[in-house]
Amino acid sequence: MALFPLTSNFEGDFVLQLVAVDSENTMDEVAAAAAVHSVGRRVRARPGHIMRVRRQGGADFLPRTMRVSESGLKPTETVEIIWEAPKH
Amino acid sequence: MALLNRMDWYDLARTTNWTPTYVTEDELFPPLMSGAFGLPQNAWEKYDEPYKQTYPEYVKVQRDKDAGAYSVKAALERSRIFENADPGWKSVMKAHYGAIARGEYAAASAEARMMRFSKAPGMRNMSTLGCLDEIRHGQMQLYFPHEHVSKDRQMDWAFKAYDTNEWGMIAARHFFDDIMMTRDAISVSIMLTFSFETGFTNMQFLGLAADAAEAGDHTFANLISSIQTDESRHAQIGGPALKVLIENGQKAEAQKRVDIAVWGAWKLFSVLTGPIMDYYTPLEHRKQSFKEFMEEWIVAQFERALTDMGLDLPWYWDIFLKDIAETHHGMHMGSYFWRPTVWWNPAAGITPDERAWLEEKYPGWNDTWGQCWDVIIDNVVDGNMAMAYPETLPYVCNMCQLPILGTPGKGWNVKDYPLEYNGRLYHFGSEVDRWCFEQEPERYAGHLSIVDRFLAGMIQPMDLGGALAYMNIAPGECGDDAHNYAWAEVYRALRAEKKAS
Numbered sequence: 282m283a284l285f286p287l288t289s290n291f292e293g294d295f296v297l298q299l300v301a302v303d304s305e306n307t308m309d310e311v312a313a314a315a316a317v318h319s320v321g322r323r324v325r326a327r328p329g330h331i332m333r334v335r336r337q338g339g340a341d342f343l344p345r346t347m348r349v350s351e352s353g354l355k356p357t358e359t360v361e362i363i364w365e366a367p368k369h
Numbered sequence: 370m371a372l373l374n375r376m377d378w379y380d381l382a383r384t385t386n387w388t389p390t391y392v393t394e395d396e397l398f399p400p401l402m403s404g405a406f407g408l409p410q411n412a413w414e415k416y417d418e419p420y421k422q423t424y425p426e427y428v429k430v431q432r433d434k435d436a437g438a439y440s441v442k443a444a445l446e447r448s449r450i451f452e453n454a455d456p457g458w459k460s461v462m463k464a465h466y467g468a469i470a471r472g473e474y475a476a477a478s479a480e481a482r483m484m485r486f487s488k489a490p491g492m493r494n495m496s497t498l499g500c501l502d503e504i505r506h507g508q509m510q511l512y513f514p515h516e517h518v519s520k521d522r523q524m525d526w527a528f529k530a531y532d533t534n535e536w537g538m539i540a541a542r543h544f545f546d547d548i549m550m551t552r553d554a555i556s557v558s559i560m561l562t563f564s565f566e567t568g569f570t571n572m573q574f575l576g577l578a579a580d581a582a583e584a585g586d587h588t589f590a591n592l593i594s595s596i597q598t599d600e601s602r603h604a605q606i607g608g609p610a611l612k613v614l615i616e617n618g619q620k621a622e623a624q625k626r627v628d629i630a631v632w633g634a635w636k637l638f639s640v641l642t643g644p645i646m647d648y649y650t651p652l653e654h655r656k657q658s659f660k661e662f663m664e665e666w667i668v669a670q671f672e673r674a675l676t677d678m679g680l681d682l683p684w685y686w687d688i689f690l691k692d693i694a695e696t697h698h699g700m701h702m703g704s705y706f707w708r709p710t711v712w713w714n715p716a717a718g719i720t721p722d723e724r725a726w727l728e729e730k731y732p733g734w735n736d737t738w739g740q741c742w743d744v745i746i747d748n749v750v751d752g753n754m755a756m757a758y759p760e761t762l763p764y765v766c767n768m769c770q771l772p773i774l775g776t777p778g779k780g781w782n783v784k785d786y787p788l789e790y791n792g793r794l795y796h797f798g799s800e801v802d803r804w805c806f807e808q809e810p811e812r813y814a815g816h817l818s819i820v821d822r823f824l825a826g827m828i829q830p831m832d833l834g835g836a837l838a839y840m841n842i843a844p845g846e847c848g849d850d851a852h853n854y855a856w857a858e859v860y861r862a863l864r865a866e867k868k869a870s
Binding site for chain 2: 288293296298299301321323355356357359
């Protein structure tokens with residue numbers, strides 16, 4: 282349990298933002314924490330979509346239940362929060 | 370006794386290089402301060418300034434200019450321009466004075482360094498006059514806004530801004546310290562006078578004077594014109610230095626200094642000048658877009674200045690050309706959204722008519738920047754103001770100290786350019802910012818950005834109140850919407866119209 286700063290690059294937004302999470306937060310919780318500062322402020326919500334997290338430049342999303350402490354992310358590293366369309 | 374013509378004695382009087390005997394040349398001109406690039410004094414004696422002026426001539430011209438500017442100020446003091454001006458224009462004045470006035474004294478120091486330590490006698494003469502110019506600019510730009518301080522506390526930032534840790538001021542200081550306060554005489558001549566003044570401020574002051582006249586603020590127009598005529602003279606100091614360096618095999622080092630300073634100047638322009646031209650200036654007074662202004666006045670004339678000199682265009686020129694249509698929109702949105710953290714009141718500039726103008730000047734604006742503004746507009750119109758303000762810090766670039774941003778909406782291309790150096794992770798807003806840092810990492814590595822300071826616990830409590838206290842923004846000075854959200858009425862009316870139909 283430790284405060285862990287990350288840099289959020291939220292899909293559709295215009296600026297990187299500082300987001301404080303906990304090292305034991307999951308990627309879903311990281312996405313939710315990042316969304317607080319973008320969705321409804323400058324980015325419209327996309328009902329039904331899931332917000333996924335990936336390293337900047339990474340091809341794959343990090344698993345939704347993966348914890349920050351397991352991800353190898355460095356403090357202040359930039360993560361991209363990407364809208365994932367619902368699977369039918 | 371008949372007086373000689375100036376040109377009959379100028380060269381002789383100017384050529385006052387000594388041949389040191391009691392000290393070595395390096396003791397007289399310490400390399401760290403003179404930055405002579407290892408060239409001997411006689412190489413620098415070939416420096417030939419294009420704008421020759423003597424001290425008596427200088428004093429006469431300056432006295433006339435000061436008399437003109439101060440008498441216009443006195444004559445118009447009762448014209449109530451401040452009370453009657455558009456709030457967007459007042460914000461232009463506040464942003465300008467805060468960012469520039471005290472920086473003029475730093476520029477005077479930089480000129481003084483060239484005056485004392487340059488091995489080129491012609492440069493020493495020109496920068497003696499340049500130093501006096503900058504003291505004059507500082508005095509005028511503190512004295513002129515002072516009459517407005519009693520009417521509006523934000524005007525006090527003309528004096529106060531440089532002593533604060535306000536984020537924009539950290540950015541301005543970081544750039545000015547880099548090119549003016551921490552460089553040798555020759556580098557100052559290249560980075561301050563050639564890159565910044567010839568390339569940017571000279572042209573910008575011309576535009577600003579025209580805008581001021583258009584806004585009816587003839588005092589400010591006169592002040593700025595008076596300064597610009599000085600700039601156009603002392604901005605010539607760097608050109609002949611570049612010529613000496615190129616002739617003596619130092620082109621690569623000279624080019625590097627130009628490239629670093631031009632990029633830093635551009636970033637500062639993107640946050641100060643871009644929003645002013647495309648968003649703050651009332652629509653009916655806009656002569657051209659910021660992009661058009663940059664292309665006509667900065668890009669074209671700078672390309673010419675560089676190639677005339679025998680330099681290359683900076684390696685990032687294509688990135689720069691693309692940037693002039695994009696970056697300032699983000700700087701505007703950033704300074705608007707984080708408006709409590711600036712010392713002026715940003716004008717939103719996003720009524721339907723203004724958006725149509727933006728779309729015409731920047732095709733695709735509605736699908737990119739407009740997408741974010743749509744959300745902001747809805748929040749303001751709905752009275753959901755909590756969502757129209759920030760709750761965290763934007764991440765800022767470890768080179769330019771400005772927010773790291775890109776194009777939002779359907780053209781989303783926001784990207785970080787990170788670099789790990791000596792175990793610390795640095796973040797940059799562009800490939801060019803990162804490149805500037807990499808040219809001399811030890812120069813910049815120890816500097817803490819506003820976000821680094823926050824993470825280091827220097828801002829307490831760790832919230833907006835703590836940040837405002839750290840930035841020394843007192844109650845009554847915080848920025849807010851310049852027009853008190855009057856623009857939202859247009860959207861309310863549109864909604865009502867839609868509902869009725």
